[in-house]
Amino acid sequence: MATEMSKMNDVTMRPVKFGFLLLENFTMMALASAVEPLRMANQLSGQELFTWDLVTHDGQSVRASDGMNIAPDCAARDVDTLDGLFVVGGVNIQNSFGRKEIEWVQSMARKKIIIGGICTGSTLLAQARLLEGYNASAHWECLASLRERYPGIQFNTRLFTIDGDRMTCSGGTAPLDMMLNVISSQHNSSLAGAISEMFVYERMRNEADPQRIPLRHLLHAAQPKLVDIVELMEANIEEPIELDDLASFAGVSRRQLERLFHSYLGCTPSRYYLKLRLGRARQLLKQTTLPVIEVATACGFVSTPHFSRSYRKYMGISPREERMGGWEKTVATPESPELSSAANDNRFGFNVAMPSAMAAAQFEPSFGSVRVGH
Secondary structure: OHHHHHOOOOOOOOOEEEEEEEOOOEOHHHHHHHHHHHHHHHHHHOOOOEEEEEEEOOOOOEEEOOOOEEOOOEEHHHOOOOOEEEEEOEOOHHHOOOHHHHHHHHHHHOOOOEEEEEOOHHHHHHHOOOOOOOEEEOOHHHHHHHHHHOOOOEEEOEOEEEEOOEEEEOOOOHHHHHHHHHHHHHOOHHHHHHHHHHOOOOOOOOOOOEOOOOHHHHOHHHOHHHHHHHHHHHHOOOOOOOHHHHHHHHOOOHHHHHHHHHHHHOOOHHHHHHHHHHHHHHHHHHHOOOOHHHHHHHOOOOOHHHHHHHHHHHHOOOHHHHHOOHHHHHHHOOOOHHHHHHHHOOOOOOOOOOOHHHHHHOOOOOOOOOOOOO
16 A cells, blocks of 8 residues: 555655545545545645545536535546545445446546545445455445445455555545555654544554444453354354354353343344344345345345245335335325334434435435434
8 A cells, every 4th residue: 555655756746636526425424534634634744745626527516415515626527637536425326426427437547546435435436347356345334235246346344445556445434544544654653643633533443443343342241152143143144044053153052042132132032133134135125236036035035925024024114115215105105004104103203305315315224224212
């Protein structure tokens, strides 16, 4: 990574210039996490180490996932020389870009510059075949579908990945860590540390850090057997392991296994396992075009009817309704008899005429996944 970055200013020592291609419904937090470290590097060093442009394909303003409209610095056709281009994605990513954006990013890649993806921006890079043979990071919510769709790309669960001339990261604050590591590599760790202090950022994370809080941290070190069992479940979604075998693997009895799950996770082992499988199914339904029968198989269900019954029982709608935007239907058509109970409880607390930010969010696998109420 240091070699690739150092190429940017070895000759002229000019500022490194990044471009950020903003896709419709991009995540504002991810963009700010990428840009702010660059700004602070300039401020603290007293030098213009970095410059950047916000870009949209047509030069028109673009709406972020929070509903804010952002005016770009320029259109893609007006972009001059860049040292690196980052595609910034967000929610409803599959409907946020088209052939024009793909072709432009491909043309920039042919200039042998750094190409990166922020949050779900890696989806565009994958579709453009710019990550084939590379290791790459993407938001954990998209990993299952990306791995299914692009087997030639080594998607991982790390916060960020710098692999040669490709830089990818998940969303949230992960771009901050990626940029701090770039700054540390290109300049020095003291500058990166000073930026962290200015942002009251306790620890600069590295490539080895995972995106999600591991269960072992949530349960502390007191229940290593439970952690091992859950990790085994997560690694065996397509071919679920029998509970007796899980108990045997952990060196506990079936009854002890049941008690561990009830005490620390509030449910039975079988229900927890089913929750993991249905969660994976929801990702695949939302983010891929796999037939329902293939989604069922990939998530360990013996038949499509069994899968559909389980999905409707625990998710409140059928797999087909999920894929077609069933939550929107739940709110918009309360007169529908099969959906009336879900509609009447107004579980999401918004009106039928949803603002665009909420309308875009409904297509995400995590939409409505956390119950709130009194």
